[in-house]
Amino acid sequence: MMDRIKLLDAAKTAVLDRENSYGSPQANFDRAAKIWNVILEGKLGDEHEISGVDVGMMMCALKLSRLIENPGHPDSAVDLAGYAAILAEIA
Secondary structure (H helix, E strand, O other), X not given: OOOHHHHHHHHHHHHHHHHHHHOOHHHHHHXXXXXXXXXXXXXXXXXXXOOXXXXXXXXXXXXXXXXXXXXXXXXXXXXXXXHHHHHHHHO
């Protein structure tokens, strides 16, 4: 089990590492949204388009889904904290 301060420190490290590797979270999530919109074309309808914020929320949902399967898995909890922090920044 990881305490909350260590988890948040690990999330901070992960967020900074990912930005160094993949660029700004806003640009990365917006890019993912464009790709997801192409993949889902015709399935959502014209009035529904995924945004970068939607990507962040869906990534949080993915991490929650993984935590339901394995609540003690530290990587998923760290990633969830990181995605929540990014959402706070880009929303």
